[in-house]
Amino acid sequence: MRHGVLRSSHTPQPSFSRGQVSTCVRVTFTARAGHPADANVSRRRSQTHVLPALLAAPATTMTGRAEATTSFNAILPATAHRAGVVPRSSATSSGASFAGFLRLCPRLRFMAENRSKWSGPNRAGILCALHEPPMPGQHLAGLNPPQQEAVETLSGPLLVLAGAGTGKTRVVTCRMAEIVSRGVSPSAICAVTFTNKAAKEMKERVRKTVRLGKKKLQTMVVSTFHSLGLRILRDHGHHLGLRKGANIADESDQLSIMTDVMRESGLARTVIRPNDARWKVSLWKNQGLRPDDALESAELGVESTLAVAYGRYEAELRRQGLLDFDDLILRPLDLFKEAPQVLRGLQDQWHYLLVDEYQDTNGCQYELIKAIGGARRNICCVGDDDQSIYAWRGADPERVLRFTRDFPGAVVVTLEQNYRSTGLILEGANRLITTNTQRREKKLWSALGRGEPIELYIAEDEKDEVDFVTTRAMLLGQKEAMCWEDCAILFRANSQCRPLEQALRARQIPYKVVGTRSFFDRREVRDLLSFVRLAKNPADDAALLRIVNVPPRGIGKSSIDKVLGWAAEDRASAWSTMKRRADDLPARARDGVRSLEEIVTTIEELARVEGVTPAISWLTEATQYRDHLRQTVDDALELQTRLTIVDELEDTARTLEATSGKASLESFLDTLALREQDFGDKEDQSDGITLLTMHAAKGLEFPYVFIVGMEEGILPHRNSIGSEEDDAPDDRAIEEERRLAYVGVTRARQRLFLSYARERTRFGRTVKRTMSRFLEELGLDTLHVTDSTDDTPADPEVGREMLRKIRSRFSGGGPSNVDSETVTDTKGAPDSGAAAPTKKAAWWESMDD
DNA sequence: TAGTCCTGAGTTTTT
DNA sequence: CTCAGGACTA
Ligand SMILES: Nc1ncnc2c1ncn2[C@@H]1O[C@H](COP(=O)(O)OP(=O)(O)OP(=O)(O)O)[C@@H](O)[C@H]1O
Numbered sequence: 001m002r003h004g005v006l007r008s009s010h011t012p013q014p015s016f017s018r019g020q021v022s023t024c025v026r027v028t029f030t031a032r033a034g035h036p037a038d039a040n041v042s043r044r045r046s047q048t049h050v051l052p053a054l055l056a057a058p059a060t061t062m063t064g065r066a067e068a069t070t071s072f073n074a075i076l077p078a079t080a081h082r083a084g085v086v087p088r089s090s091a092t093s094s095g096a097s098f099a100g101f102l103r104l105c106p107r108l109r110f111m112a113e114n115r116s117k118w119s120g121p122n123r124a125g126i127l128c129a130l131h132e133p134p135m136p137g138q139h140l141a142g143l144n145p146p147q148q149e150a151v152e153t154l155s156g157p158l159l160v161l162a163g164a165g166t167g168k169t170r171v172v173t174c175r176m177a178e179i180v181s182r183g184v185s186p187s188a189i190c191a192v193t194f195t196n197k198a199a200k201e202m203k204e205r206v207r208k209t210v211r212l213g214k215k216k217l218q219t220m221v222v223s224t225f226h227s228l229g230l231r232i233l234r235d236h237g238h239h240l241g242l243r244k245g246a247n248i249a250d251e252s253d254q255l256s257i258m259t260d261v262m263r264e265s266g267l268a269r270t271v272i273r274p275n276d277a278r279w280k281v282s283l284w285k286n287q288g289l290r291p292d293d294a295l296e297s298a299e300l301g302v303e304s305t306l307a308v309a310y311g312r313y314e315a316e317l318r319r320q321g322l323l324d325f326d327d328l329i330l331r332p333l334d335l336f337k338e339a340p341q342v343l344r345g346l347q348d349q350w351h352y353l354l355v356d357e358y359q360d361t362n363g364c365q366y367e368l369i370k371a372i373g374g375a376r377r378n379i380c381c382v383g384d385d386d387q388s389i390y391a392w393r394g395a396d397p398e399r400v401l402r403f404t405r406d407f408p409g410a411v412v413v414t415l416e417q418n419y420r421s422t423g424l425i426l427e428g429a430n431r432l433i434t435t436n437t438q439r440r441e442k443k444l445w446s447a448l449g450r451g452e453p454i455e456l457y458i459a460e461d462e463k464d465e466v467d468f469v470t471t472r473a474m475l476l477g478q479k480e481a482m483c484w485e486d487c488a489i490l491f492r493a494n495s496q497c498r499p500l501e502q503a504l505r506a507r508q509i510p511y512k513v514v515g516t517r518s519f520f521d522r523r524e525v526r527d528l529l530s531f532v533r534l535a536k537n538p539a540d541d542a543a544l545l546r547i548v549n550v551p552p553r554g555i556g557k558s559s560i561d562k563v564l565g566w567a568a569e570d571r572a573s574a575w576s577t578m579k580r581r582a583d584d585l586p587a588r589a590r591d592g593v594r595s596l597e598e599i600v601t602t603i604e605e606l607a608r609v610e611g612v613t614p615a616i617s618w619l620t621e622a623t624q625y626r627d628h629l630r631q632t633v634d635d636a637l638e639l640q641t642r643l644t645i646v647d648e649l650e651d652t653a654r655t656l657e658a659t660s661g662k663a664s665l666e667s668f669l670d671t672l673a674l675r676e677q678d679f680g681d682k683e684d685q686s687d688g689i690t691l692l693t694m695h696a697a698k699g700l701e702f703p704y705v706f707i708v709g710m711e712e713g714i715l716p717h718r719n720s721i722g723s724e725e726d727d728a729p730d731d732r733a734i735e736e737e738r739r740l741a742y743v744g745v746t747r748a749r750q751r752l753f754l755s756y757a758r759e760r761t762r763f764g765r766t767v768k769r770t771m772s773r774f775l776e777e778l779g780l781d782t783l784h785v786t787d788s789t790d791d792t793p794a795d796p797e798v799g800r801e802m803l804r805k806i807r808s809r810f811s812g813g814g815p816s817n818v819d820s821e822t823v824t825d826t827k828g829a830p831d832s833g834a835a836a837p838t839k840k841a842a843w844w845e846s847m848d849d
Numbered sequence: 850t851a852g853t854c855c856t857g858a859g860t861t862t863t864t
Numbered sequence: 865c866t867c868a869g870g871a872c873t874a
Contacts, residue, residue, distance in 0.1 A: 194863080194864090195863070196863095248864095273858095325863085325864045326864085329864095389862075390863080392863095393863070494861085495861085496860095549850090554850080556851080557850080558850085673864085693861090693863090695861095696862090696863080714860095
């Protein structure tokens with residue numbers, strides 16, 4: 001078959017989007033041999049490139065089933081080898097390498113999974129190879145010998161220590177399946193992960209692996225550490241004197257409480273910013289240091305004053321019946337001391353504990369798990385010291401290496417085969433990580449062939465960089481039939497996300513953002529939830545203060561101060577005091593208190609009787625929150641955004657109750673506080689490119705990965721580099737950054753695109769940037785580099801550089817020309833606009849257009 | 850009490 | 865540059 005250009009002749013739907021192509025898009029496959037540009041394309045494509053293109057054609061043009069199967073059978077082994085995906089010896093249509101090969105073909109996978117009409121003999125085989133593991137009940141079949149050993153080691157401490165993509169998580173899920181298949185009740189299993197995303201992913205994998213009904217399955221605990229801690233506190237917190245309605249303090253509550261206690265402790269915000277103070281206190285808590293311990297270990301001066309403030313902070317939280325995130329881990333430990341019978345109960349309940357990403361557990365989390373493991377010590381941890389990226393939060397990168405000391409007699413299993421990435425990606429990752437000195441040496445190899453080289457794009461500026469990403473992504477959609485959902489864009493900091501979103505939106509490429517906290521941190525959400533919090537826990541002064549006069553109801557600053565004064569005298573909560581002594585306030589304020597009281601009690605009643613959804617709807621009505629917004633927000637677009645946020649909050653309640661039945665205010669607030677549920681009603685995880693930080697990406701994988709901002713100052717982050725005057729750069733910090741880069745790189749299965757910008761506009765100033773040291777360490781000479789200005793190596797001569805810039809502005813594509821390949825194809829398939837996949841722009845996205 | 854204007858600080862990563 | 869929070873005035 002000749003190479004050619006895929007051109008959609010009917011709907012502008014050149015890219016392939018799962019779930020959208022129920023009817024075949026007609027694609028003409030035009031051979032373009034002889035075109036001057038083709039020589040270039042062919043040469044470049046002679047590696048794996050050709051493969052997806054070939055597969056894309058039959059998938060869209062074929063109608064007959066027989067044709068489909070024969071074509072696949074004919075093409076697969078040969079092409080696979082030619083493409084370098086599978087070594088010749090294993091390039092057959094059966095066995096593990098076939099599976100590996102299939103995983104690299106999103107299009108094929110899509111067909112096998114979604115086109116029920118296609119039922120050729122290979123379908124079962126393909127599905128079998130793709131699904132994880134092959135079929136429910138056959139979980140052992142998809143494992144290599146060391147994995148099997150780990151899965152079958154069912155008693156005593158077990159550590160799986162292995163590099164990225166070696167199937168550690170698969171071990172965890174299959175081990176759970178194995179436990180269940182031996183007749184153990186799923187309720188005896190508790191699996192813990194670090195992030196919501198990972199927990200969700202694991203639940204999904206378990207669901208596919210275990211042969212169990214939904215009911216039974218739900219008795220199995222698969223959750224994050226924090227949600228596990230909260231569960232324990234909710235069930236048994238009364239032993240600690242924990243108030244029934246204890247609320248979870250969000251970041252801004254923590255901040256305002258911290259600001260208060262700092263003032264009381266005589267700690268000026270110029271000395272240490274409240275946010276930094278909060279951060280430091282959180283670190284103490286994560287290390288398991290109580291206020292006394294902190295005071296003892298603190299250096300004299302600011303730190304010891306802060307330790308005092310820490311004590312007050314804790315007291316204040318307790319007074320208001322609040323828990324901060326760290327308490328969710330810390331307080332269960334107190335509980336176990338206070339009420340050993342509770343611990344014994346848990347030990348009896350969970351006979352099997354599993355911890356994913358063990359390298360990220362901090363001191364307290366370790367204690368928690370160890371305690372629940374008890375004498376049975378039936379703890380299975382999987383991890384990779386090279387992927388430890390949470391030291392800043394109290395995790396100890398060496399903890400995973402200490403496992404055998406912490407749990408004497410532990411079985412340790414190591415895995416060496418990487419099933420995720422193609423060779424060149426893996427080699428780069430290995431080169432990068434071996435630069436670290438503090439690490440355990442590991443073997444890591446891949447049988448997936450060399451694959452494509454890692455690509456590096458050197459952009460002119462930040463705009464050029466995002467242009468590159470979107471252009472390249474569209475191209476991959478057109479040429480390689482990339483599903484949007486097979487693609488992810490990774491970045492170091494959340495702030496890098498916005499520009500990407502804008503660019504994607506401009507091209508109408510669908511996307512989804514993972515874990516951005518922006519929804520929950522919106523003022524509208526926090527306001528409305530504060531009413532709910534108050535309804536649940538009248539002692540929650542933080543919540544009261546936020547909404548006491550929102551929307552304005554005549555309770556001004558002086559009234560509030562009065563109430564706070566009385567409350568302090570009586571040692572009572574602000575809300576109860578306010579209600580009790582409303583008559584001592586000015587008439588307007590008194591009326592305000594009465595109406596607030598009415599609102600709060602009604603929320604509670606409504607929620608109790610009818611559920612959260614009506615309670616929230618009623619709340620927005622009763623407070624006339626929407627009208628309030630209409631009055632205070634002038635900008636029409638901004639208003640629209642905020643109104644939609646209110647809608648989305650209602651939808652969130654609705655979604656929660658639709659999936660798990662009538663909910664209590666508590667479970668609603670908890671779910672939101674722990675960010676366990678996506679915001680709004682988008683349970684229908686629409687297809688789209690995934691945008692997420694490298695931290696959030698840990699444990700996930702994508703065939704196509706972009707990593708942006710490969711610059712000194714971003715990755716490694718400048719706070720980790722150490723200041724210029726500082727002679728001793730912080731090696732530990734740099735090594736963590738390097739591990740972070742390693743995590744990012746190892747998310748990619750098939751293609752990896754790195755990029756950085758030569759200059760960036762920050763705070764209105766244009767700043768020159770330099771390439772990340774990690775690029776050098778990955779092996780710059782192995783990267784396929786494309787420069788924004790030219791493909792020839794950068795010329796130091798300034799004049800010529802400028803000339804090039806000018807020239808590129810006039811050459812049709814604008815300054816954002818990607819590599820020659822791109823240009824060629826854009827000509828072939830005239831910009832058909834963004835792919836069809838329509839994504840209704842989510843509410844929060846319309847904000848900054 | 851509520852709205853407007855101005856200053857100054859901000860960019861790490863998660864629950 | 866942009867947004868948030870503080871000071872100031874009606
Ligand atoms: N024995 C196996 N045969 C074929 N594929 C496998 C095998 N084990 C795991 N895989 C596949 O390899 C990929 C990586 O597996 P998994 O996510 O479990 O790795 P991991 O070690 O947890 O990675 P990370 O360290 O990045 O979290 C997955 O796509 C998984 O399906």
